[in-house]
Amino acid sequence: MASTDYALPARPQSDFSLTAVARIYGGFLRVGFVNTMAYRLRYYTGIVTYFIYVSVYYFIWKAIYSHSSSIEGFDFSQVLTYVAVGWIIRSFYYNNIDQDMAAQVLEGKLAMDLIKPVNTQWMYIAQALGESAFRLTMLTVPTAIFLLLVFPVRKPAGAENLIAFLFSVFLSFFLVAGINFAVGTFAIRLKSILGLLRAKYFLLELFSGLLIPISFFPHIFQTMFAFMPFEYISYIPVLIYLGKISGIRMLEALGLQIFWVAALVAIGHALWALSSKQITIQGG
Numbered sequence: 001m002a003s004t005d006y007a008l009p010a011r012p013q014s015d016f017s018l019t020a021v022a023r024i025y026g027g028f029l030r031v032g033f034v035n036t037m038a039y040r041l042r043y044y045t046g047i048v049t050y051f052i053y054v055s056v057y058y059f060i061w062k063a064i065y066s067h068s069s070s071i072e073g074f075d076f077s078q079v080l081t082y083v084a085v086g087w088i089i090r091s092f093y094y095n096n097i098d099q100d101m102a103a104q105v106l107e108g109k110l111a112m113d114l115i116k117p118v119n120t121q122w123m124y125i126a127q128a129l130g131e132s133a134f135r136l137t138m139l140t141v142p143t144a145i146f147l148l149l150v151f152p153v154r155k156p157a158g159a160e161n162l163i164a165f166l167f168s169v170f171l172s173f174f175l176v177a178g179i180n181f182a183v184g185t186f187a188i189r190l191k192s193i194l195g196l197l198r199a200k201y202f203l204l205e206l207f208s209g210l211l212i213p214i215s216f217f218p219h220i221f222q223t224m225f226a227f228m229p230f231e232y233i234s235y236i237p238v239l240i241y242l243g244k245i246s247g248i249r250m251l252e253a254l255g256l257q258i259f260w261v262a263a264l265v266a267i268g269h270a271l272w273a274l275s276s277k278q279i280t281i282q283g284g
Helices: 018-037 040-065 076-093 097-106 110-115 120-150 159-184 186-190 194-207 219-225 235-242 247-278
Strands: none
Touching (some): 040 076, 040 120, 076 120, 076 159, 097 120, 159 186, 159 235, 186 247
């Protein structure tokens, strides 16, 4: 199968009012929501999958804490809550932007995004947000209820922490979306990014603190992670939930989270601007 370069028509230039922009990207959000409905059975089984994940960690941490009442400032009740809440919020912020972009490249459809009078990056993010909105109702909330009934998960540290936690989780979605869009742009040059996706998946789960709290890592790694966006995906939101971050520190953490969202969106925009010039259409 040969790869042929075709000249693409210039993107139409249009000025949109704020209302028009909201309507356009709101449409993409609805598309993401409706498309995900076709796979709703997968989310029913996802509740069981998340329950299994948390159950495995429950018994692992229970065995570890049988020899100690506290490890790195976490007692067993706190670490169990950390695990459960971490997996619950993952069911919301997780998205497949990079996989969708890779599939579009292989099918020769990504070039069509260039002629749409919209920002391609925000189009993908809006669609992913629609998917997350669907998962919120069909996976996140049911999973949370189920886990709260089965395990002794602690309540939020307070109303202030709960509000900040929910906002932080919302920002976590944009952090993951920003990372995934940036990774997805590499599909334009590499065509197949399966290996890259697998590496990203594992590193994101590990560096975000989902698998192990960041405070359990050696101090040199904790220092390194402090200069990266990953801990703001899961670790920081759950610490806010537990009340381990509050007051001024909580506001500072949210401020840094917003900074990383802006930085990752900017990086993704730059990578798209460079990579989109290399888009080819697969054809004979």
